[in-house]
Amino acid sequence: MNEGRLATAPGRLIRQHRLERQLTQAQLARQIGISQSDLSRIEKGEYRVPLDLLFRILQVLELTLGEFFGELNHSPLTPEEQKLLNSFRALSADGQREVLDFVDFLKEREGR
CATH class of the missing domain: 1.10.260.40 (lambda repressor-like DNA-binding domains)
Incomplete structure (x- = not known):
């Protein structure tokens, strides 16, 4: 802004x-x-x-x-983003770390 x-x-x-x-x-x-x-x-x-x-x-x-x-x-979340956020919050701390590691891997693979 x-x-x-x-x-x-x-x-x-x-x-x-x-x-x-x-x-x-x-x-x-x-x-x-x-x-x-x-x-x-x-x-x-x-x-x-x-x-x-x-x-x-x-x-x-x-x-x-x-x-x-x-x-x-905040920008309004799409239904998919909200589902992802809710699922992430339901995970254990270890599960959340794994998701973040995987996201970092995907971003690197896509060059972002």
Whole structure:
């Protein structure tokens, strides 16, 4: 993710989560103690979100920091990737090491 997009990500995420909860900008702004115009600028990425304000927003939206930023950290897994992950987690530590060794072997064989 490039720097400009990363800087505007919190505002986009605030907007997304606000809309999911069917809150208007005016409603959320009132609950967190700022003007609607300031919230609009935050959502557009024109203003950066101070950390204390972000925590107030998370409290109103009933989100943890991890839930809020979750989409930035993870790409959705395909069903095959999820199956592989679940199977890997079900293995013993020795089994997991064997899988990782085999994956390293396959990557080397394919030149990756």
